[in-house]
Amino acid sequence: MEYTVQKLAALAGISARTLRYYDEIGILKPARISSSGYRIYGPKEVDMLQQILFYRELGMDLDCIRKIITDPSFDRAKALRDHHVMLLAKREQLDLLIRNVEKSIASAEGRIKMTDSEKFEGFKQKLIDENEAKYGQEIREKYGDDEVDKSNAYFKNMSKEDFDRMNSLSEQILETLAEAMKTGDPSGPLGQKTADLHKQWISLCWGRYDRESHANLARMYVDDERFTVYYDDRVQPGAAAFLKDAIMIYTGK
Amino acid sequence: MEYTVQKLAALAGISARTLRYYDEIGILKPARISSSGYRIYGPKEVDMLQQILFYRELGMDLDCIRKIITDPSFDRAKALRDHHVMLLAKREQLDLLIRNVEKSIASAEGRIKMTDSEKFEGFKQKLIDENEAKYGQEIREKYGDDEVDKSNAYFKNMSKEDFDRMNSLSEQILETLAEAMKTGDPSGPLGQKTADLHKQWISLCWGRYDRESHANLARMYVDDERFTVYYDDRVQPGAAAFLKDAIMIYTGK
DNA sequence: ATTGACATTGACGTAACGTAAAGGTGTAGC
DNA sequence: GCTACACCTTTACGTTACGTCAATGTCAAT
16 A cells, blocks of 8 residues: 555644654654655555654654664564553553542542642653653663562562552451441442552552552452352452442442 | 752653643743742642643644643643553554564464554554543544443453354364373474464463463463463373473463 | 645744843752 | 852753745646
8 A cells, every 4th residue: 555645644633744753853754755756655664654753753852763663673563562661651641640630539629638748640751751761772671670579479579568568458358248238328438448458459459559440350259259259268259340330430330 | 859950851751851841831930940040849839740641642842742731721631541542552552563673583483374454553653642632632532432442342242153163163273282291392383283272272261372371371370270270180190290391382471 | 627635845933932142049058 | 258059040042843825846546
């Protein structure tokens, strides 16, 4: 498939001017120039543009992008994996921001107090992202290692202290869930306390927390018999469904 | 609490120059000027800056931000709720991008084919975001409804077809896992096939897939007795650990 | 052959700061 | 009281990633 400037621009959701600029600064040259001087882009350029937009989305400046993609050792497969890691990091930052705005709402309603520092949580992270984007590969490779280390160290470092805490949380969840079900209200204080304990348990298990995963896990609780049976047996029938409702309200889903 | 430029800048993770610029264009004036001409910011300004950064994060230009926050009918509580809705929308766009990069990886490995249009999914959304930011409230209120509908539609839409597929996948996983364990090699073709089936199952359950969550779930399989017992009972002792190893290799963690 | 939607290359404009210059201020330590 | 040094000020020019004309050429259809 071949594209002229405006066709490709429409496809990618950018302007024709942007494509001409990218040609001008040598970041994305057309596959060929037609006899009448038109820029013609081919499949390779489409893929390259996608790469560029991924980097751009992560806040990298065009000069840095050029250095990376024109590097002879540029590895598209690795770049895609890097994008993936960075996008997941960005989502965590976004989740921080979302929690920030939720806390700000609660604070505006006088339900909680926020420190000034808390008011800017999730914004600062952006700077770190950008630094990472600038220093590029080495740090990213290190980042990758850290990731692996972090993952591996998870259950190694956890032994005893955290593990005990995890088991204690499991028990607390069951106890609080039983109490909460007596009230019959998943949105009540006991229901929400259960959800909060459950969140702590997840944070410990997964090493990180995001509301969407929490909600998905809750859905699985009613959907997957392993879980349903576990909670229904240990608390009472309907416990898994009750917990799911509490978590849904807790996560705002 | 009172802040000088650099103190506030450090707090918010921006530069002192940015604060002076915001003063210059009339978007954030200091509470007062000290006898020696220093800018002094108070608690009100801290909250205002937070607002500004929320709007900026959503891609709004400063001129537009000024019009909003200097409007006499500006309602901080409503603004916060708007931020919340917009940030959730942004996260959905991010999830689209993440799925895009995952598909791109699969495509690079020749596992699937992508249309050129699909290659730019999640980027275009940004334009829509900006339009929404401009046209504001009515659309956002409608969007909010869609949000709720979509969440609810998750398992409603799944009924029968997908649900059956889920159960069939569960069985396949157990069968393949049993076969794979005979070879004793989690990295072998059968072990990796098990992991791939498991991935499909997750994709169905969670509505999306990322390797990190997959790996975390695998860790939970050996760590949480509910899972361990489930697999060890149904296949053979050590099955949960074997599956975890296979998934670790599969996800490259 | 004309129309209208495309393409081209300049060239200047703009937003949101970065950066440097030239100078005043606050306070900690000697 | 003096010095050092980290902070503050304004002024002003530089930069990035394009937007926006302007002047001109091209293509496809009527």
